[in-house]
Amino acid sequence: MAPTKAMRPIIPVLPATRVTTRSKAQNNNALLKGKRKADASPSKQSAAKRSAFGDVTNAEKLKAFDNKSKQIQKPLLKKVMVQSKVLPSVKTIGKPKQNENVAPPPAPAHKVQTRQTTKVVHPLIPNQTAQKPKEVLKEITVNKVKTRLSNEFEKTDDSLYSSALEDIVSSRGSMGRKGSNASTESRDKMSITMVAHQMEANLNLGNHEVPQGVNDFDKENWDDVFQISHYAMDIFNYLKSREPTFLPDDYMERQPNLTRWMRSLLVDWMVEIQESFELNHETLYLGVKLVDLYLSKVTVNKDVLQLVGAAAMFIASKYDERIPPLVDDFLYICDGAYTRKELLRMEINLLKVVQFDLGIPLSYRFLRRYARAAKLTMPILTLARFILEYSLMDYATISISDSKMAAAALYLALQMKGVSGWTPTLEFYTGYKLEEIMETVITLNLNLHRKPKEALMTVRNKYSHKIFFEVAKTPLVNTEEFKA
Template structure:
């Protein structure tokens, strides 16, 4: 069925919308001729103001910026303009009779925000009449340069830069994108000079603006100034002031110019870590754990080592994760079902702290075999951070071991054997209460004795800060772990260090406690 059409009652009635009845300039003539013949008349808007009240009123685009804004009639403005022109005609003032060179008008230089739009406004003298800007023959000049004021000129000065007591000028940075050569603003780089950098090292000095730093200061002098400043900083910060006794290998002095070694700060850093160990000692918490025992903790640590291998994480991540688990268990009671969740959350937090690209939360949920939901893992992560006080800069034994091994200049197989012994100590609950630096020292000494390299040298005694009798009890404890019969549930670490990548250090022959004495 065809759509219905609207019947036309009268052909003369137009169905064009009301908008089409508005006339334009091009149709003005046609509308005037046919205005009497139009059937539909214009409809006036409701409550619209009459033309009589708005005929002589003109509103600006943004309105008057003053509070008492008054509407100025156009007629009044035109009358004022006519009066000005009439005043000019009476006095017979023209630009031809005014000699601008002999009688220069006072100029007011107004600096706007953009430096490229600087205007010169003509200001009349006391005895000179006002010349309107729109008078014939009058031109308003614009300029881009700033000239010095003459006797008859008055220039609006910009605020001068602040000066210090020593005469140095403080320059402020310009926020303009375009700067001209005549700009009064200057950046910090523009005023930078080598002499200003080393002024504190050489004492007070004066330099003219025309002097060039490159011409006055040769390269040899600049290098000597750099070394002078560096030596002064070392004295102020007390860097490298540790006296090394005779017979001790000064490892930091040998690598003093190597930026990767950080020899200026290494001794202070590890002394600080040793000081922090005092507040990070974990007490014996297992008697307060009703549902847990040392065997369950060993199984958890073995599983965390498996996570570290599967995700190829750093060893620092593993040690930090185990440390977070011990801190959490020492403060809260945990049941068996939640223990694995604590370990997963600890590894998740540690990987965020130490890894460049940490695993995703879905990876940890997958390795838990779907035992926990995403919400539970995130909640445990929050609880773990609250319990440890959001303090993740914990001193771990792995960092101490690397530092001591490098200072003693041991070989890579010896260091790997020490790492194997240290990683085995993670599963031993008796080693939880021992300080991390003592654990690292004992592992390194045990590896040196097992490889028959050397004993406890004066170099190790100096850098570790422990004598041999301070670590011997820990050495016997670690040696006992190596002599224990391996259990099939705890074979991850042994299998890991049986690989050729780790020099198969797990197969190294063991020693008795009597052979460990010097």
Template sequence: MFNMAPKKTALKKSLGETTMLKRSVSTRAKKNSDVKLVDESSKRKAVSPLKQLSKRSAFGDITNDADLSKKIATNKKDSKKNVETISHVKKNLKESENGNKAVMPHKKTGRSNIPTFPPKVQMAKANTKPEKVHPSSVSKPKCDKTEVLTSVRVKSPDSTDNELYLTAVEELKKLTTKDEERKKVLLPPPGVEDFDAENMGDPVQVSEYAMDIFSYLKEREAKFAIDNYMERQTSINTAMRALLVDWLVEIQENFELNHETLYLAVKLTDIYLSKVTVSKETLQLVGAAAIFIASKYDERMAPMLEEMLYVCDGAYDKKELIRMEINILNKVGFELGIPLSYRFLRRYARCSKVTLPVLTLARYILELSLMEYTFVSESDSKLAAAALLLALKMKEISGWTKTLQYYSGYSLEEIQDLVFKLNDMLKMKPKEALSTVRNKYSHKIFFEVAKEPVLAEVNL
């Protein structure tokens, strides 16, 4: 589906600066007009550009071990001795029950006649048999939906040593009129659709912990906040960063990587650039190492090292890519569980039960914002909420409902300025050098959301 042959194209001069980035991955091939609509979850087959290379096994080829036969023989011998020892112990125990002395086997020692447990104790153990219970006599407890929802175990602040944890049901029973704030945390307020309660039977949704998970991710956003680092960079500018992100989107599309991988790669790139001053010759290497790390973290089968060097069009060698990978991991403190706006967007869209075209339009807006440096310092959770609200307004569906406000934690007043900025971004004239995202979302697979008319003004 994608032409993976490399092409060497020098990036145009922009803002008086000459960039050294190389567009190594070809753009999307034109699709026929009769392409059928497929489900978003279906992934197109990615073809490796290096036909002569084969994917490595996850644990290597253990058959190449020269001492493997010796290890197998040793293991068999040890297992045989263990079986003999167990049988000898059983024989001794049986003799001890009859009043005879038990003898335990020992290696290379003169010790013998070591007594086992007293015969009375062993006879008591032998005569003790568990009672058999017929399965039909066991009554199955009835499962209440409300009890399942509130079956999360929470720590009680007034608990004693004998009762450290209480279930949420028991916690609600102990609440008084002074504990309304704690009650709001356990159950959604009136007028809000309880998405987690409706999906309690689906183990994939982890409805018992979903609210806590995303609350924890919002708390971690402050740890990965990014400042205006371009003021400290002397060799690169915002235009070069936009070209790099556009190149990363093209890599994600051609290798069929997850969208989470793309967002994590951009986040790692910004974090590294906020801490290290790089040259324009090294900028592409930072992006390549970032998406390589993100692929290892989020993909079931990450691209090979040779493939990453291939898409860089031979600009760097193996040692340089590995060294940059180590540098990025050291600078981020090996913290890869970074909150991503894409994850928040999926959570908000699922809780509000929006259609797939609306979600795809919000994804398009959010992915375009990756190339805009003005959104680097914004909160990921707030940016996802603003993108979803703008998509709802463009589709003329609804506004910021109580359900969205509850699950996102943001009111309309908190995100309206960000909605206006995203709409201004959509109204900007598209640039030819930054057309990968628009071309991607102009296809029927993504419901051609890039062709959606832009709002002249957003009425909130």
């Protein structure tokens, strides 16, 4: 007979004011000795398991009461037979209340209730959830796997995901109970390998045919993990495909309060920020690009132009720098012209205008790729960087794609050094023929021939240093001297 409520022992609640836990004592000692994890950790010899917020002092007393209650209270478990049929929905099977003489449900005709049967009937625990048979769960799993897992590929007859994953499902379903677990795992591995090969063939990764006479730069560095030669060509092809999205138009006509000269002064100031904070060159190019994209969509006043440049450099620093400058640093270089609230508000507005898309193709990244593929020396690459960075102040170049700007700057540097012309290797990796970039080359060369102004000398002074091989002092060439 089950014990009544009066027979159950009542566990006394210890006063909270008299309890001194081990954790509190150790915390007091930790304040004196310093924070040490080894002193505060519990002893490994103790087998007692406590929760995160449990009271350690009451553990032994509660354990003693639990032992006494277990000796006194012995609940009776009744065996309940459940019919083996598929339930239309998951239901909760409750145990009959105590002190109720309820007969067990009648067993079906094909069931045997004797103990000599091979099937063992386990007693159900109260509030136990009935489980569905494995066959039903398997059918549900198969139906779920057949759905599309990605929207990157259109579903066609030779679609990658629809064909490969259906092969995996069919292989699992055809084996059923006949195959062993080892054979199932081996077939799954073979199917996954097949998916990987089909994906590589579909995306054409690392399968770019290099024509004769072209230096296969990716193949030479195939085993170098830092070169990512397996898909480097795919990365730059993808960046070239995104260039039309980030090409600003001729916005100066829609800016009544701005001029080209004011934009050149702003870019020169941004170059000074990059040099003062020792930021990456990618940060500078991204900041200038953000300024042009913002001005092509929003009309600003003259007194807000510097705030736009500061917010653009702040965003570019957080995107590309390991340790970007702080907000106070940008407020300091603005000489207190703006408040913290104004800078943060401009940052939010600028991000909204570009729709939070900062993966903008930059000419500096293309230039580095082209120079490495052609195996050019560092002085030639530095001269091309000077030409490219000096063109940031030229408003006439904002509508030219970054990949074409990089190719034109590199070709102009080769002509100024008198090294070589436009080789088949450069034509293959840049994707441009000489006649396609010649107009841009002339624009860059004319920009170098203009008389430098004293207010725009930051780039020239920067590349006149010995650390940059004094490339700004390289003699210029005329357009007629260009050769293929």
